[in-house]
Amino acid sequence: MKIDLNAMGYNELMAHGDAVMEAIKKRMFQEGFRSAKQAQRKLAKMNTEKSAQARRDEIVEQAKADVERLKENNIRLRTFNISLEVNRKDRSVEAIVKRPKSNRAFYGIAKAAPDDCFNVHIGKAIAIRRALGLAVPDEYLNAPQPTEVRVGDVIEVTLDSGEIEKKPVISLKAGSLNAHLPGRIIQYPSHYGKIINDSREEVGE
Incomplete structure (x- = not known):
């Protein structure tokens, strides 16, 4: 419907003017709210991705330290000799632990799921713990997938x-x-x- 402003009287024109200004302010508020929500969702996504990568980095460092600690403890206490075999093509790690002067061996295997990113350090920690009969921390089994590409990946x-x-x-x-x-x-x-x-x-x- 086309409005003929020239045909309106002063009071009618003012009334329409007030209504138009209210509509503009309302539209500006709605657009601003929508833009703010979009920015908020984008920021939340960025923070989630950053947090996922940061958490994975922490878990990898935890796994590295765990492997070194378990190796050193077994060497110091002369409990087990630990060896590791990494199959990068198969995306798996196998740990073999043997008692000194014994042929008896215990095995632990960690294999990445088809949709998971393989990390040898997490795999080593899982495999050694399984071979030693130790509990595997949930964070090793459910580490977030990486979100940042880095040199060497x-x-x-x-x-x-x-x-x-x-x-x-x-x-x-x-x-x-x-x-x-x-x-x-x-x-x-x-x-x-x-x-x-x-x-x-x-x-x-």
């Missing part, structure tokens, strides 16, 4: 051709990453890459 990338590449990240740039492929370096947008191994042993972590 192994990523799985689906190329435009449909071919799947699994390669280590050798450098990072703003919003992208470089993964080394045989004979060349290819740059991928980071959101195309799925982190499948964040052990980062070759970069000293």
